[in-house]
Amino acid sequence: xxxxxxKTEPDSYSIDDLARDGDSPWDGIRNYQARNRLRxxxxxxxxxxxxxxSCRTPAIAGIAEVIRAAxxxxxxxxxxxxxxxxxxSPDSPRWFQVTLRHVRTLPAPVPLAVIRTETALQDMELVxxxxxxxxxxxxxxxxHIQLMAKSQH
DNA sequence: GCCAACGTTGGC
DNA sequence: GCCAACGTTGGC
Numbered sequence: 001x002x003x004x005x006x007k008t009e010p011d012s013y014s015i016d017d018l019a020r021d022g023d024s025p026w027d028g029i030r031n032y033q034a035r036n037r038l039r040x041x042x043x044x045x046x047x048x049x050x051x052x053x054s055c056r057t058p059a060i061a062g063i064a065e066v067i068r069a070a071x072x073x074x075x076x077x078x079x080x081x082x083x084x085x086x087x088x089s090p091d092s093p094r095w096f097q098v099t100l101r102h103v104r105t106l107p108a109p110v111p112l113a114v115i116r117t118e119t120a121l122q123d124m125e126l127v128x129x130x131x132x133x134x135x136x137x138x139x140x141x142x143x144h145i146q147l148m149a150k151s152q153h
Numbered sequence: 154g155c156c157a158a159c160g161t162t163g164g165c
Numbered sequence: 166g167c168c169a170a171c172g173t174t175g176g177c
Contacts, residue, residue, distance in 0.1 A: 007175095009175095031160075032160085032161095033160095053174085053175060053176085054174080054175055054176085055175095058175080058176070112176080113176090113177095129159095130158095130174090130175075130176080131158075131159065131160085131173090131174055131175070133174095
């Protein structure tokens, strides 16, 4: 089982929305490196740290599980959708989504500002390459973050 | 709202 | 295929 970190803007879709929905397609990713990882490396059963960005307190807010592997993101074919891509076609889709299930909302979100001060977490892509929307996480990093959430609580 | 970092586009 | 111009992201 692998670990990932997906970013989301909570104003659009938050960990609470995922908790309410139970599961949800993770669509709207429009970056080639993130796409390649979704399509080629993310597996059913992998765990995902859900990170809230572009909000008052950017933070890791919860954990999800991948329940469906990559499949074409339907919003790319919809001219009304914000993620519409006129250069993509159902015959050769350009963008993919996976489907997540809510596992747990952390007892306290772990702020990015705190993660930045944590020696054990300096190698996280969140710290080194914060813009990438699908990030690799080690099991040790995931465990560390969960312990931080528990002790903050 | 600023701005640094970084991704994408397109002329050559 | 280079690279300048431009657009986007996202923390602060």
